[in-house]
Amino acid sequence: xxxxxxxxxGNGGDFLDKILDFSFTLPKIADESRMALLTRDIGNFW
Numbered sequence: 001x002x003x004x005x006x007x008x009x010g011n012g013g014d015f016l017d018k019i020l021d022f023s024f025t026l027p028k029i030a031d032e033s034r035m036a037l038l039t040r041d042i043g044n045f046w
Contacts, residue, residue, distance in 0.1 A: 017023060
């Protein structure tokens, strides 16, 4: 909807490519690793 108002509201990835000096992709992680990360980090908030 915003893109209809102004073409400046385009693809977020294109915007990030303009402002970042480098780009990288992170590999997908296993469900077990994701759960371990969540379990570890949630302890910081509860």
